[in-house]
Amino acid sequence: MKTKIELENVSKTFVSRTGIVKALDNVTIKIKDGEFLCIIGPTGCGKSTLLRIIAGLEKPDSGKVKIEKSKEGLPLTAMVFQEYALFPWRNVIDNVAFGLEMRGIPRKERYKIAKEYIEKMGLSGFENKYPHQLSGGMKQRVGIARALANNPEVLLMDEPFGALDAQTRKILQEELIKIWEELKKTVVYVTHSIEEAVLLGDRVVVMTSRPGKVKEIFRVELERPRAFDTEFTALCSEIWECLKEEARRGMYCDQVN
Amino acid sequence: MTKLTKTLKFRSLRYINENLMNILSPAFFVILWELLVYLGVLNPSYFPPPSKIFIRLIELFQTGELVTHTVATVYRLFFAFILAAVPGIAIGLLMGLSKTIRSIVDPIIALIYPIPKVAMLPLFMVIFGLGTPPIVVTAFITAFFIIILNTLAGVLNIDKVLFEAARNYGAKGWRLFIKVVLPGAMPMIFTGLRLGLGMSLIVVVASEFIATQSGLGYLIYISWRVLRVEDMYVGFVVTGILGYIVTRGLEKLSDKLMPWREEKVVI
Numbered sequence: 001m002k003t004k005i006e007l008e009n010v011s012k013t014f015v016s017r018t019g020i021v022k023a024l025d026n027v028t029i030k031i032k033d034g035e036f037l038c039i040i041g042p043t044g045c046g047k048s049t050l051l052r053i054i055a056g057l058e059k060p061d062s063g064k065v066k067i068e069k070s071k072e073g074l075p076l077t078a079m080v081f082q083e084y085a086l087f088p089w090r091n092v093i094d095n096v097a098f099g100l101e102m103r104g105i106p107r108k109e110r111y112k113i114a115k116e117y118i119e120k121m122g123l124s125g126f127e128n129k130y131p132h133q134l135s136g137g138m139k140q141r142v143g144i145a146r147a148l149a150n151n152p153e154v155l156l157m158d159e160p161f162g163a164l165d166a167q168t169r170k171i172l173q174e175e176l177i178k179i180w181e182e183l184k185k186t187v188v189y190v191t192h193s194i195e196e197a198v199l200l201g202d203r204v205v206v207m208t209s210r211p212g213k214v215k216e217i218f219r220v221e222l223e224r225p226r227a228f229d230t231e232f233t234a235l236c237s238e239i240w241e242c243l244k245e246e247a248r249r250g251m252y253c254d255q256v257n
Numbered sequence: 258m259t260k261l262t263k264t265l266k267f268r269s270l271r272y273i274n275e276n277l278m279n280i281l282s283p284a285f286f287v288i289l290w291e292l293l294v295y296l297g298v299l300n301p302s303y304f305p306p307p308s309k310i311f312i313r314l315i316e317l318f319q320t321g322e323l324v325t326h327t328v329a330t331v332y333r334l335f336f337a338f339i340l341a342a343v344p345g346i347a348i349g350l351l352m353g354l355s356k357t358i359r360s361i362v363d364p365i366i367a368l369i370y371p372i373p374k375v376a377m378l379p380l381f382m383v384i385f386g387l388g389t390p391p392i393v394v395t396a397f398i399t400a401f402f403i404i405i406l407n408t409l410a411g412v413l414n415i416d417k418v419l420f421e422a423a424r425n426y427g428a429k430g431w432r433l434f435i436k437v438v439l440p441g442a443m444p445m446i447f448t449g450l451r452l453g454l455g456m457s458l459i460v461v462v463a464s465e466f467i468a469t470q471s472g473l474g475y476l477i478y479i480s481w482r483v484l485r486v487e488d489m490y491v492g493f494v495v496t497g498i499l500g501y502i503v504t505r506g507l508e509k510l511s512d513k514l515m516p517w518r519e520e521k522v523v524i
Contacts, residue, residue: 055425075427085422089440089517099426101436130517150426 003068004186005031005054005154010063012049023049025211026063033068036180036187038197040243041207042250047190050212051158054188055079067153075099078147082159084139086131092142093118093127099150117145120179137168144176148183157189161196173199177224194236194243199226206242209250216242305487313487314494322476327495329471333389333461334503337396338454345401345453346446349408353442354434359409366402374399375460382468392464392472399460400453407449411442444518447511451504458500473499 012024023046031037041047052058053065055077067076078099086095093114094101100110118124121141131139140160147155161169177200180187191197197204204218218239222231287307293299294306301309317323352359374395381391415438423437465474477492512518 052421057421057425077425079422079425081418081422083416083418085416085418087419087422087437087440088519089443089515091517098423098428098436102423102427102432132517132519146426 001032001034003030004033004035005029005068005188006064006066007031007050007054008064008066010050010053010060010065012046012053012058012060022211024053024060025213027207027212027214029205029214029217031186031188032202033070034184034186036177036189036200036202037205038189038191038201038203039205039207040191040194040197040239041212042209042243042247043192044250045207045209045246046212047207048158050207051079051156051188051190054154055156070153075103075150075152077154077156078150078152080140080143080147080155080157080160082162084131084136084143084163086139086142086146088131091128091130092123092134095131095142096145096149098146103150114145114149117149120148121145122175135168136164137172140164140172141175144172144179148179148185153186155185155187157187159191160189162192169196174225176200181224194239195228198222198232198235198239204239206239207246209246215246218242302486305490310487310490310494314491317488317491323491323495326471326473326476326492327499329389329469329475330461330465330473330496331499333392333396333465333472334454334458334499336389337393337457337461338400340393340397341400341404341453341457342450345404345449346408349405349446349449350412350438350442352405352409353412354438366405370402370406374402375463378464378468388469391468392461395464396457396460400457403453403456404446404449407452408442408446411445411449412438414445415441443515444511447507447515451507451511454503454507455500458496458503462496 007027007029010024010027011022014021014023027050029037039047039050049058053060054067057079069076087098090098093111096118097110097114100113101107105113115127118127121144123138123141123145126134126138131142134142143160161172164172173196189197189200191200194204198220201220204220206215206218207213208215218235220235222235226232290299290304291306291308294301294304314323348362352362377398378391378395381394385391385394419437419441423433428437461472462474462477465472466478469475473492473496477489477496480486480488480492
């Protein structure tokens, strides 16, 4: 399968009043078209920074980021945020249609597209609700619908279910996988949960504590839908062995974000 | 009756009670006042009975005096308010968007803001003479800074992650301003407008004491000079009603423009 995202020797250093922090150090990852890639690492390992660099929200100091275009005119990325980042002054349908609106797509057409994804995310009937009227799980459904409605080349997810309760998280994980299998989008998914990474990802990238480097990449060969069986648990503990030391080191670093 | 309908009934009863209280408690207050005057507890030279105030209010209304004064005050208030709101919001937005503009304007505001603006009235009377102009200018300056500062806070308080999302979804330039900055700052802009309007009313009434011979402030002041305490109270009542109407109007407008707001503001 061909490469969709190519990250080559990406480095990033932040300079702030309190000092200089090297967030990313020579990160090289090739992400395949249609792949679900999970990135896992200790707090402050720069995994969010990496995602923001792919999203173009942050420029790397050195290195190369290349996203292969499949079609002209499509946005490169759409991000799903842990904090949902919905616009409180827009109702559900206008939030979902935001990206389309910014691209100048006329109201009728963008509402049609938005409705399609609202339905897909199980939000029918909530079109006119405002974010504050929704639960966390529903908010993130809107966040995902907004990203998908924009039809990006790549879907970026920054701990999207991190703020949700365990049951809601499980339901949304299942829904996400279903939709991903249907749409065949390339997904880069940042998480701090090993179980989540193994449940969702085709591959799991383990990053080191600051400065963030790629420590190891695990391939998840388990059939979907995945169950918490012995193989699953074995892989989780294998990843934990790899991550443990980094997590311990990460605790002693002060937070980046 | 099921438990649910019982609860619902109880709730609606409580709702009615609250509404009833809103009318009953001021009514009770007025009646108590009236009684205390007749019982000789309150001195009517300072606290004339509400009935007398009401009669005087009708009289002043019939002579047309009250209307003239009220119109004068309303005119000054709105003139000053519009004068302050339009550039105030614009400057606040510009300051919020540009660090450079902020660093230029900030020290000027920091210097002028703490001065009670009504203290500048004599200066404006020197410059503009007596009458409406110095009053409007004083009230304008009062509201102007309040509106600038609240608008600025509104822009600066927009959640950073919303800007990230907006950028990631392709919003920039004018669109970013219209679709993100403006609605994001809107609640604070309205807070500024409400505070500015309230302060302007205070300043207009206070300025009318000395700068002019019309307006509700003048009515109150002249009542002191001729010792017509009832007229003074008429001035209080009308000013109070005026303040209530304009702030409620602004509140209604903000509810209409921002149906998405989580909670209603109290003041």
